[in-house]
Amino acid sequence: MSSDRLLEFDDVVARYEPVFGLETHVELGTASKMFCGCATTFGAEPNTHTCPVCLALPGALPVANATAIEDTIRIGLALGCRIASWSRFARKNYFYPDIPKGFQTSQYDEPLCTAGHLDVEVDGETYRVEIERVHLEEDTGKNLHVGGATGRIHGADHSLVDFNRAGIPLVEIVTRPVPGVGAKAPEVARAYVAELREILLALGVSEVRMEQGNLRCDVNTSLAPVGSLEWGTRTETKNVNSLRSVERSVRYEMRRQAALLDDGVRILQETRHFHEDTGSTSAGRSKEEATDYRYFPEPDLVPIAPDAAWVEQLRAALPELPAARRTRLREEWGISDTEMAWLVNAGALGLVTDTVEAGADPGDARKWWLGELSRRAKDDGVELTDLAVTPAQVAQLCALVAAGTVNDQLARQVLDGVLAGEGSPQQVVDSRGLAVMGESDELDAAVDAAIAGAPDVVEKVRGGKVAALGALVGAVMKETRGKADAATVRRMLEERVLGS
Numbered sequence: 147m148s149s150d151r152l153l154e155f156d157d158v159v160a161r162y163e164p165v166f167g168l169e170t171h172v173e174l175g176t177a178s179k180m181f182c183g184c185a186t187t188f189g190a191e192p193n194t195h196t197c198p199v200c201l202a203l204p205g206a207l208p209v210a211n212a213t214a215i216e217d218t219i220r221i222g223l224a225l226g227c228r229i230a231s232w233s234r235f236a237r238k239n240y241f242y243p244d245i246p247k248g249f250q251t252s253q254y255d256e257p258l259c260t261a262g263h264l265d266v267e268v269d270g271e272t273y274r275v276e277i278e279r280v281h282l283e284e285d286t287g288k289n290l291h292v293g294g295a296t297g298r299i300h301g302a303d304h305s306l307v308d309f310n311r312a313g314i315p316l317v318e319i320v321t322r323p324v325p326g327v328g329a330k331a332p333e334v335a336r337a338y339v340a341e342l343r344e345i346l347l348a349l350g351v352s353e354v355r356m357e358q359g360n361l362r363c364d365v366n367t368s369l370a371p372v373g374s375l376e377w378g379t380r381t382e383t384k385n386v387n388s389l390r391s392v393e394r395s396v397r398y399e400m401r402r403q404a405a406l407l408d409d410g411v412r413i414l415q416e417t418r419h420f421h422e423d424t425g426s427t428s429a430g431r432s433k434e435e436a437t438d439y440r441y442f443p444e445p446d447l448v449p450i451a452p453d454a455a456w457v458e459q460l461r462a463a464l465p466e467l468p469a470a471r472r473t474r475l476r477e478e479w480g481i482s483d484t485e486m487a488w489l490v491n492a493g494a495l496g497l498v499t500d501t502v503e504a505g506a507d508p509g510d511a512r513k514w515w516l517g518e519l520s521r522r523a524k525d526d527g528v529e530l531t532d533l534a535v536t537p538a539q540v541a542q543l544c545a546l547v548a549a550g551t552v553n554d555q556l557a558r559q560v561l562d563g564v565l566a567g568e569g570s571p572q573q574v575v576d577s578r579g580l581a582v583m584g585e586s587d588e589l590d591a592a593v594d595a596a597i598a599g600a601p602d603v604v605e606k607v608r609g610g611k612v613a614a615l616g617a618l619v620g621a622v623m624k625e626t627r628g629k630a631d632a633a634t635v636r637r638m639l640e641e642r643v644l645g646s
């Protein structure tokens with residue numbers, strides 16, 4: 147689909163130094179919109195969550211949403227930003243069908259938060275991403291282009307616009323350019339967005355559902371020859387909306403730009419579209435001349451002057467942030483950085499934490515989520531969190547194993563039942579009859595049958611080849627469909643075959 151020539155990634159980083167930067171838009175989870183009382187619920191009938199203010203009817207006046215301002219300051223504090231004591235909204239003027247006012251209410255030279263940072267970890271190394279600013283604005287409506295093959299305006303028969311999203315509070319978090327990360331640039335970019343997402347979740351300011359567009363990234367990428375004192379011309383890949391796509395878009399742009407630079411072609415400063423299916427980008431609008439948005443202070447809204455004492459209250463009330471939480475859990479569970487990284491990368495940290503809180507041993511909880519359950523999620527092509535088993539149920543399963551009610555092999559069968567919707571682990575043990583078999587007539591019979599069925603093995607064992615006993619243990623386990631306890635079986639066999 148794409149005709150871009152791409153350089154091999156290893157060759158790119160051998161000769162070029164990448165610089166990336168991210169502008170991340172987060173839709174806040176407030177109940178109402180930024181400047182009016184309209185609901186923000188996702189998926190409503192088009193144009194049902196609108197009013198004179200967000201449709202920009204003549205005479206309508208905005209009132210700022212206090213919760214959105216508070217949320218923005220809390221995000222700034224979590225990112226170590228300086229909180230402005232004086233901040234203003236500004237009009238960003240441009241014409242497009244999805245902005246009814248003919249301008250977006252945003253912030254320009256007086257944003258709420260500036261000069262923060264976020265540390266992210268990749269392969270055991272810590273990288274600091276500097277945050278330039280965090281500001282508050284409003285989302286646009288949504289254009290729907292009907293009739294074309296691509297869903298883009300080009301080739302469409304007609305276009306519709308839905309203003310339900312217009313005016314939803316949007317926080318924009320802008321990083322400073324991140325140089326000096328070399329080959330790790332795609333991964334550091336991804337790790338930054340992943341960590342930012344965790345922080346936003348911990349703050350409870352947004353549901354951060356990337357697939358619903360709650361969090362969207364514009365990814366800037368540029369290359370310069372290694373050792374060059376100047377940075378290259380950057381491209382801006384718009385609206386990248388998954389962690390994987392952030393990483394892929396940086397990687398793709400690095401490979402594409404390097405091939406052009408090798409050929410002596412100048413990189414155009416432009417916006418680009420990212421294509422999920424191919425992982426490629428394609429040219430959008432050229433940005434050679436900076437758009438003149440004719441920013442000016444919004445005359446219909448009063449300035450925001452956050453009181454220092456109030457800001458300190460907000461700071462003191464911040465929840466435990468993800469990095470601190472990981473450090474605490476790592477110490478409590480006695481695991482290494484690497485083991486913690488595995489948990490985070492597998493998306494299992496929250497699940498393991500909840501399983502431990504439900505009473506499981508941390509080691510057992512990790513074993514089940516990273517082992518058997520990860521394997522099943524992979525087989526089914528779903529996320530761990532989408533499996534039909536809750537942390538509480540995994541904790542119950544761990545308890546059944548710890549009590550000796552089931553062994554590991556039976557526990558996996560219990561899991562089958564739980565995942566099939568047959569109830570709690572205990573209910574599955576009862577209904578499927580999965581409890582470990584104690585010494586019983588049934589087990590006696592199985593042991594006797596194994597001895598009777600393999601006289602040659604019995605002779606070997608009696609002749610001194612005790613290791614051959616394993617074959618008999620195996621036969622009993624098979625006969626009892628894994629329900630016997632292997633140690634018990636071995637002891638019974640030894641008694642009967644060797645008389646000891």
Ligand SMILES: [Zn+2]
Pocket residue numbers: 179182183184195196197198199200201313
């Ligand atoms: Zn409204």
